[in-house]
Amino acid sequence: MFKPLYSGSITSPQGFxxxxxxxxxxxxxxxxxxxxxxxxxxxxxGVFTTNQIKSAPVILSQKNLLKGQAQAIIVNSGCANAxxxxxxxxxxxxxxxxxxxxxDLSPEDVxxxxxxxxxVPLPMDKIRAGIPKIRLTKExxxxxxxxxxxxxxxxxxxxxxxxxxxxxxxxxxxxKGAGMIHPDLATMLCFITTDALVNVQFLQAxxxxxxxxxxxxxxxxxxxxxxDCVFLLANGLAGNEMIDFSNGEAFQxxxxxxxxxxxxxxxxxxxxxxxxxxxxxxxxxxxxxxxQAARTIVSSPLVKAAMYGSDPNWGxxxxxxxxxxxxxxxxxxxxxxxxxxxxxxxxxxxxxKEKMRISLQGNNVFIKLNLNLGxxxxxxxxxxLSPEYVKINSEYTT
Amino acid sequence: MFKPLYSGSITSPQGFxxxxxxxxxxxxxxxxxxxxxxxxxxxxxGVFTTNQIKSAPVILSQKNLLKGQAQAIIVNSGCANAxxxxxxxxxxxxxxxxxxxxxDLSPEDVxxxxxxxxxVPLPMDKIRAGIPKIRLTKExxxxxxxxxxxxxxxxxxxxxxxxxxxxxxxxxxxxKGAGMIHPDLATMLCFITTDALVNVQFLQAxxxxxxxxxxxxxxxxxxxxxxDCVFLLANGLAGNEMIDFSNGEAFQxxxxxxxxxxxxxxxxxxxxxxxxxxxxxxxxxxxxxxxQAARTIVSSPLVKAAMYGSDPNWGxxxxxxxxxxxxxxxxxxxxxxxxxxxxxxxxxxxxxKEKMRISLQGNNVFIKLNLNLGxxxxxxxxxxLSPEYVKINSEYTT
Numbered sequence: 001m002f003k004p005l006y007s008g009s010i011t012s013p014q015g016f017x018x019x020x021x022x023x024x025x026x027x028x029x030x031x032x033x034x035x036x037x038x039x040x041x042x043x044x045x046g047v048f049t050t051n052q053i054k055s056a057p058v059i060l061s062q063k064n065l066l067k068g069q070a071q072a073i074i075v076n077s078g079c080a081n082a083x084x085x086x087x088x089x090x091x092x093x094x095x096x097x098x099x100x101x102x103x104d105l106s107p108e109d110v111x112x113x114x115x116x117x118x119x120v121p122l123p124m125d126k127i128r129a130g131i132p133k134i135r136l137t138k139e140x141x142x143x144x145x146x147x148x149x150x151x152x153x154x155x156x157x158x159x160x161x162x163x164x165x166x167x168x169x170x171x172x173x174x175x176k177g178a179g180m181i182h183p184d185l186a187t188m189l190c191f192i193t194t195d196a197l198v199n200v201q202f203l204q205a206x207x208x209x210x211x212x213x214x215x216x217x218x219x220x221x222x223x224x225x226x227x228d229c230v231f232l233l234a235n236g237l238a239g240n241e242m243i244d245f246s247n248g249e250a251f252q253x254x255x256x257x258x259x260x261x262x263x264x265x266x267x268x269x270x271x272x273x274x275x276x277x278x279x280x281x282x283x284x285x286x287x288x289x290x291x292q293a294a295r296t297i298v299s300s301p302l303v304k305a306a307m308y309g310s311d312p313n314w315g316x317x318x319x320x321x322x323x324x325x326x327x328x329x330x331x332x333x334x335x336x337x338x339x340x341x342x343x344x345x346x347x348x349x350x351x352x353k354e355k356m357r358i359s360l361q362g363n364n365v366f367i368k369l370n371l372n373l374g375x376x377x378x379x380x381x382x383x384x385l386s387p388e389y390v391k392i393n394s395e396y397t398t
Numbered sequence: 399m400f401k402p403l404y405s406g407s408i409t410s411p412q413g414f415x416x417x418x419x420x421x422x423x424x425x426x427x428x429x430x431x432x433x434x435x436x437x438x439x440x441x442x443x444g445v446f447t448t449n450q451i452k453s454a455p456v457i458l459s460q461k462n463l464l465k466g467q468a469q470a471i472i473v474n475s476g477c478a479n480a481x482x483x484x485x486x487x488x489x490x491x492x493x494x495x496x497x498x499x500x501x502d503l504s505p506e507d508v509x510x511x512x513x514x515x516x517x518v519p520l521p522m523d524k525i526r527a528g529i530p531k532i533r534l535t536k537e538x539x540x541x542x543x544x545x546x547x548x549x550x551x552x553x554x555x556x557x558x559x560x561x562x563x564x565x566x567x568x569x570x571x572x573x574k575g576a577g578m579i580h581p582d583l584a585t586m587l588c589f590i591t592t593d594a595l596v597n598v599q600f601l602q603a604x605x606x607x608x609x610x611x612x613x614x615x616x617x618x619x620x621x622x623x624x625x626d627c628v629f630l631l632a633n634g635l636a637g638n639e640m641i642d643f644s645n646g647e648a649f650q651x652x653x654x655x656x657x658x659x660x661x662x663x664x665x666x667x668x669x670x671x672x673x674x675x676x677x678x679x680x681x682x683x684x685x686x687x688x689x690q691a692a693r694t695i696v697s698s699p700l701v702k703a704a705m706y707g708s709d710p711n712w713g714x715x716x717x718x719x720x721x722x723x724x725x726x727x728x729x730x731x732x733x734x735x736x737x738x739x740x741x742x743x744x745x746x747x748x749x750x751k752e753k754m755r756i757s758l759q760g761n762n763v764f765i766k767l768n769l770n771l772g773x774x775x776x777x778x779x780x781x782x783l784s785p786e787y788v789k790i791n792s793e794y795t796t
Contacts, residue, residue, distance in 0.1 A: 053720030053728055083716055085729065085745045118713025119746045226717060301699070302791055309792025315516025318481055319624055322451030330451055331483065347483045348517045387785030393700055394707025 005170070008159020009141025013170040013195035014237040015039040018140030020147040023130030025078035025116070025123055031147035033130045036073040036191060037103060042233035043197075044070035044111070045204040047211045049228035056081045056088030057112035058229055060096065064108050068200040071109040073191060073231060074099045075148050076127065077176070079116040082226040091122045098131045113189050115150050115176060115227050141172065148176040148189055151392060156265040162196075162254045169196035169238035169251075173258045177218075177266030188266060190215065190230040192258065196251060197236035199244035206252050207232045214259035217291070217380040218267055219299040230259075267381040268363075272388030276381065277307055279367045281326075284376030289326035294380035296324035297367065304385035310360035312353060314342040317367060332372040339366065400652055403568070406557020407539025411568040411593035412635040413437040416538030418545040421528030423476035423514070423521055429545035431528045434471040434589060435501060440631035441595075442468035442509070443602040445609045447626035454479045454486030455510035456627055458494065462506050466598040469507040471589060471629060472497045473546050474525065475574070477514040480624040489520045496529045511587050513548050513574060513625055539570065546574040546587055549790060554663040560594075560652045567594035567636035567649075571656045575616075575664030586664060588613065588628040590656065594649060595634035597642035604650050605630045612657035615689070615778040616665055617697040628657075665779040666761075670786030674779065675705055677765045679724075682774030687724035692778035694722035695765065702783035708758035710751060712740040715765060730770040737764065 011018050016038050023033040046065045048058050064070065074095050081088050096110040114122070145155035159172040177188035192207075211230055232255075243251045268276045279298045284290035297303055300320035306313040314335055321328055335343035338359040340351050365384075409416050414436050421431040444463045446456050462468065472493050479486050494508040512520070543553035557570035575586035590605075609628055630653075641649045666674045677696045682688035695701055698718035704711040712733055719726055733741035736757040738749050763782075 051717060051720040052726045053716050080713070083713060083728070083741065083744065083746065085743075117711075118717065119741070226720060301787075305788050305791035308788060311792060313515075315478070315481060318451050319449060319516065322449040322624060328450045330481070343481065343517070345483075346481065348481065385788055385791075387788045389699075390703050390706060390783055390785045390788060393703035393783075394709060 003161040003163065005159040005161055008172055009157045010036060010144060010172040010174045010191055010193045011138055011141035012159035012172040013193045013235070015195060015235050016172070016193045017136035017138055018144040019134040019136040020140065020143040021130045021133045023076070023126045025076055025126055031143060032076055032078045033127065033134065034075045034144045034147035035099060035134050035136060036144060036193070037136050038071050038233055038235040040235050040237065041069055041071045041109065042235045043200045043203050044068060045200070045207040045232045046111070047207055047230045049226060051226050053083065053226045055114060055226040056084065056092040057114045058227060059089065060092040061111045061113065061229065064096070064111055067108070069109065070111050070233060071105050072099055072103055073111045073113065075113045075189065076122070077115050077148055077150050079114060079120055079122050080118045080227050081114040081122050082118045084119065084121055087121060091124055094124060095127060098128065102131055111231055113227070113229055115148065115189055118226065141174065145174045148174070150176060151271055152176050153269055156262055156269065158258055158261050160254055160258055162250055164250055167240040169194060169240050171254050171258055173262055175262040175266060177269065188215065188228055190262060192230070192232040192255070194232070194234045195236070195238040196234055197238065197240055197242050198234040198251065199242055202244045202248050203232060203234055206248060206255055209252060210255040210259040213256055214263040217295060217378065218263045219295060219380065219382045264381050267383050270383035271392045272386040273383030274308060274386055275363050275365055275384050277304070277365045277367065277383060278379060278381055280379045281369050281371065282377045283370040283372045283374060285327045285371070285374040287376040287378065290376035290378035293321050293324045293326035293369070293371070294378045296320050298380040298382035301385055304382065307360065307365050308384035308386050310357050312337055312342065312356045312360060317369070318343065321369060326371070327373060328371060329373060334370040334372065336368040400655060401559040401561065403557040403559055406570055407555045408434060408542060408570040408572045408589055408591045409536055409539035410557035410570040411591045413593060413633050414570070414591045415534035415536060416542040417532040417534040418538065418541040419528045419531045421474070421524045423474055423524055429541060430474055430476045431525065431532065432473050432542045432545035433497060433532050433534060434542060434591070435534050436469050436631055436633045438633050438635065439467055439469045439507065440633045441598045441601050442466060443598070443605040443630045444509070445605055445628045447624060449624050451481065451624045453512060453624040454482065454490040455512045456625060457487065458490040459509045459511065459627065462494070462509055465506070467507065468509050468631060469503050470497055470501055471509045471511065473511045473587065474520070475513050475546055475548050477512060477518055477520050478516045478625050479512040479520050480516045482517065482519055485519060489522055492522060493525060496526065500529055509629055511625070511627055513546065513587055516624065539572065543572045546572070548574060549669055550574050551667055554660055554667065556656055556659050558652055558656055560648055562648055565638040567592060567638050569652050569656050571660055573660040573664060575667065586613065586626055588660060590628070590630040590653070592630070592632045593634070593636040594632055595636065595638055595640050596632040596649065597640055600642045600646050601630060601632055604646060604653055607650060608653040608657040611654055612661040615693060615776065616661045617693060617778065617780045662779050665781050668781035669790045670784040671781030672706060672784055673761050673763055673782050675702070675763045675765065675781060676777060676779055678777045679767050679769065680775045681768040681770045681772060683725045683769070683772040685774040685776065688774035688776035691719050691722045691724035691767070691769070692776045694718050696778040696780035699783055702780065705758065705763050706782035706784050708755050710735055710740065710754045710758060715767070716741065719767060724769070725771060726769060727771060732768040732770065734766040
């Protein structure tokens with residue numbers, strides 16, 4: 001039913017255009033300002049950071065999204081526009097206005113997102129000079145993916161086509177992440193487009209649901225940012241029959257798939273990461289217990305450092321579980337590392353250490369726990385902790 | 399009123415003896431087995447890990463402490479005796495029994511503590527051979543401090559004398575920490591002795607209070623361990639009048655001071671640490687908000703990495719505050735780094751970056767925030783995050 005599109009991007013769905021420019025907001029001569037545009041007005045949904053310190057673009061976009069409609073998004077990297085009081089709000093508003101003027105829209109139809117250093121004002125002269133230079137094209141999605149990167153080492157994008165009887169539509173998505181990624185919120189910038197016609201209440205509910213099983217199950221370093229947001233624009237140009245709560249299953253599945261793909265890409269490209277860690281918790285008493293346990297384990301610095309060293313130190317996994325808040329009965333606990341059982345009903349199981357070490361040296365580490373207390377199940381993604389993470393983050397603003 | 403004792407240790411208070419041996423539990427030829435003994439039975443209190451995965455010695459000692467009395471403690475490093483089911487409990491029990499036989503006590507009067515690798519059984523033959531070799535002496539406190547070390551780079555001990563009118567008593571204490579240190583529990587091994595005569599209910603309450611302002615405000619890496627415990631033994635040999643809730647103020651103050659000293663020593667000696675970070679939060683709406691905020695900031699990997707690089711990236715401090723759960727009003731927030739204001743009422747303050755960088759290169763970093771919302775205040779301690787931390791923790795079990 002789903003068909004991943006070769007070289008897909010956020011401009012794969014019909015009617016979406018994107019364009020970028022190097023406005024010199026970043027120090028290096030890189031793309032750092034981008035616009036996404038739909039030829040027709042979109043039904044729009046958003047999920048935002050839960051951090052109490054919210055960036056100006058997050059505050060503005062939350063407001064603009066209240067009406068459930070939007071037609072363009074402007075994003076800059078290199079500056080977060082956060083912790084700047086009234087000036088920050090005024091700057092975010094001006095960004096929306098500049099785009100509205102360029103594209104003949106109302107400023108309320110423009111969403112704004114920023115990522116970068118906190119506490120430094122946006123260089124508005126550069127943004128004023130940059131926006132007119134942006135040329136919107138059908139091929140602009142890939143450059144958009146590059147322009148929103150910060151410490152990412154590669155762009156993260158995908159598109160998928162859903163084809164069911166008369167109904168055929170496309171979903172495209174792009175994300176940036178790398179550092180400051182943590183459960184409990186949207187956790188990074190992500191922009192999703194679709195040419196499907198979707199009911200606005202269902203669109204918001206579907207986005208929240210997809211974020212909960214993907215970005216909210218992702219942790220690079222336990223941090224959250226004032227700027228995290230996920231936007232979803234649906235322009236209806238696919239000509240499908242309206243998708244809503246009664247017939248939205250395929251749309252939800254495709255959306256989940258796209259978000260999980262991007263969440264894993266972000267974990268894989270975590271700052272300094274050398275491998276992707278996937279933690280699955282089964283048999284939890286409650287679903288929430290499984291979520292908490294999986295996220296706590298994948299966030300544990302000691303587990304992450306052990307995985308960096310390909311060290312099968314499963315005691316750290318069990319200990320992280322023990323402080324997760326999930327109900328645990330040690331004597332019922334089963335733990336698997338790379339499909340090899342290392343703990344059975346609370347007792348250590350002998351395993352070939354050398355063979356295990358070799359299997360942990362791959363790019364993917366799988367950790368599985370069965371709490372044997374109920375039916376709750378969840379999967380979380382993260383990455384190992386390397387000396388490179390510290391290096392990147394001790395030199396960032398300089 | 400307090401007089402720190404030069405070269406003080408847990409055997410500084412009257413009637414306490416200690417002894418150690420290298421039982422070859424650790425791979426290297428280091429001290430790894432230690433006994434603390436009081437000539438007379440003590441009133442005893444304990445605070446234990448909140449991790450749901452509890453080591454066998456923690457389970458046994460919690461039980462033995464129910465009666466509020468103890469006379470000896472046996473500790474080993476190199477092996478945690480955790481996650482081993484019934485065998486672990488049997489081994490911890492045998493350790494207590496071996497000490498009881500040696501010292502002519504009841505096994506219930508012996509507390510047990512272990513630290514080291516999880517999931518590996520205690521080498522009981524080595525412990526059986528080691529215990530008879532331990533010679534208890536008045537000077538044994540310093541070697542005891544060495545024997546309980548794991549990844550610590552130096553022993554951590556202190557003693558202080560309280561002298562008020564007729565009442566004069568001594569408190570001695572020793573701790574080990576370094577990794578797996580986090581708020582929310584006792585967080586490491588700590589043993590406190592006093593020759594004061596203290597009411598048992600007051601002793602337990604005073605210990606809990608002291609731990610809350612010291613070890614529970616300490617974070618090295620956000621992890622907790624199945625083995626964390628703090629024991630306090632009071633043998634009454636100082637001949638003071640019984641200390642209880644009516645007259646316990648000086649005792650509480652001295653106990654707090656000793657615990658804060660050790661907490662700071664542990665932070666300073668955190669795995670890979672190059673500097674001590676102290677975070678003070680004032681003006682919080684509630685006391686609990688101040689605690690949560692201070693602990694979240696001091697635990698933040700991004701704040702810790704920035705401090706390692708002497709990078710005045712205060713945006714990370716504010717962001718950690720924003721996800722701490724404490725109530726925050728961005729427009730009221732004041733932030734100070736090394737006594738220089740970097741944020742005033744939610745707006746960045748210009749400061750000399752080069753001068754600030756130099757001041758952050760010292761061994762102590764002070765971060766202060768005023769939320770300007772109330773009277774809540776708390777201080778937390780931690781350390782910076784260095785590539786060395788990752789190195790230590792990716793090679794531990796091998």
